[in-house]
Amino acid sequence: MTSVRRLFSTLLLAAFLLVGGLASPAGAHPMSTSAVLLDIRDDRVEGEIQLPIDRLAIAVDRDLTRTSVLGEDRTFLKSYATQHISAVGEDGTSWTTTLGTGSVRTIDGTAHLVYPLTIRPPDGQVTDFRLRYDVIVEELLTHKVIATVRYDFDRGILKTDDAETLGVLDWDTKSLRVPADEGSWLKGFATTAGLGIEHVGEGADHLLFLLMLLIPAPLVAAGGRWRAADTSPRRGLVRVVHVVSAFALGHSLTLALAASGVVHVPSRPVETLIALSIAVSAVHAIRPLVARGEVLIAAGFGLVHGLAFASLIGDLGLDRGSLVTTLLGFNLGIELTQLLVVALIMPSLIVLARTTVYPAFRIGVAVIGLVFSVSWMLERATLTAGDPFEGVQTWLVGHPLLVAGAVATLAVAARLRHEVPWTATGK
Helix, strand or coil, rough: HHHHHHHHHHHHHHHHHHHHHHHHHCCCCCCCCEEEEEECCCEEEEEEEEEEEEHHHHHHHCCCCCCCHHCCCCCHHHHHHHHHEEEECCCCCEEEEEEECEEEEECEEEEEEEEEEEEECCCCCCCEEECCCCCCCCCCCCEEEEEEEEEEEHHHCCCHHHCEEEEEEEECCCCCCCCCCCCCHHHHHHHHHHHHHHHHCCCHEEEEEEEEHCCCCCCCEEECCEEEECCCCCHHHHHHHHHHHHHHHHHHHHHHHHHCCCCCCHHHHHHHHHHHHHHHHHHHCCCCCCCHHHHHHHHHHHHHHHHHHHHHHHHHCCCHHHHEEEEEEEHHHHHHHHHHHHHHHHHHHHHHHCCCCCCHHHHHHHHHHHHHHHHHHHHCCCCCCCCHHHHHHHHHCCCCHHHHHHHHHHHHHHHHHHHHHCCCCCC
16 A cells, blocks of 8 residues: 555656646756857868867766866867868868867857867868768767858858858758858848948948038038038039048048058047047037038048948958958948938938028037037947937937938928028028
């Protein structure tokens, strides 16, 4: 009878644990996975493998720690991993696979042993190949390895957001095809142009700097004040072209120098100078600092903005071969975005500049730009913990058509009620 009670109690406990476990999935910990990250280049494939130390310990049947994998177990583990990674070209030839010096990194809360990986084809020309990989999975049935391409210029994979998962390697699947010979330079060029559009289109500071330069463009400086130009709107457009061209010249020069490694400036001072550039251009929009100053400001601070653009290009880790194409594409994206901003806002500014409303509009917008720029300078110089206007700036950048529409509506209304003659002065 006692044994029956024990059996009943055991079954009851087992049922409770089973039900409790099924009812509380949030309490379960997902099993750690390995990762293979690949960067496809013209003559080689680089990347890294990430091995969770707890799973690796089971696979090699050793007590591994963060210290031991870099100490007494280092040679054994590198040899073990090397033996379980290979690559074969489409023609059946073996490619060289090399692991670099291992390090330990915490990924998703789990300690991983990370090895740099280099794969080289015998003819120095990367084409489609098959990656064979069974580190850990050759011993651990439940383990998974996620293989990802995180860079391939010809296919437009340039940054983390573009990364493409190739597949999952496990006990049943120990090799997969890597499409390394697809795409074209045109695809990469278009992607980098999109990167330039995205970078400027989402950059409130770059857009505000451009807007500050455009505001006084329909006017002329005389006697230390802004006055309405008594010439045709075409002259105003020519000045806008000069401003945009000066900015393009400035940022293109430093972008090329910084991206090619000729000059290097830490990002924080650059970002602070960009905020300063907005402040200077805002003051210039209120009172002219120098005749045709917006062209000089655009060219001078364009050099600073180019350094900021270069930080993004530098993060891509480009080959020299693709650097020129990337710079051209990125610059094209920047210029297209600038021209779009000019097309959206400049006609309204030209119309507004011929009304009595414009002085108040110009000074009001310039003061807002000045406040934003001071806030950015304080934050980027680490004098304040955050930017109190970030929400407003994000909303404005996220609704460009609404902003342009509001300015256009104001321009139409002002023209109907407050238009001044072409030869009027005294702005």
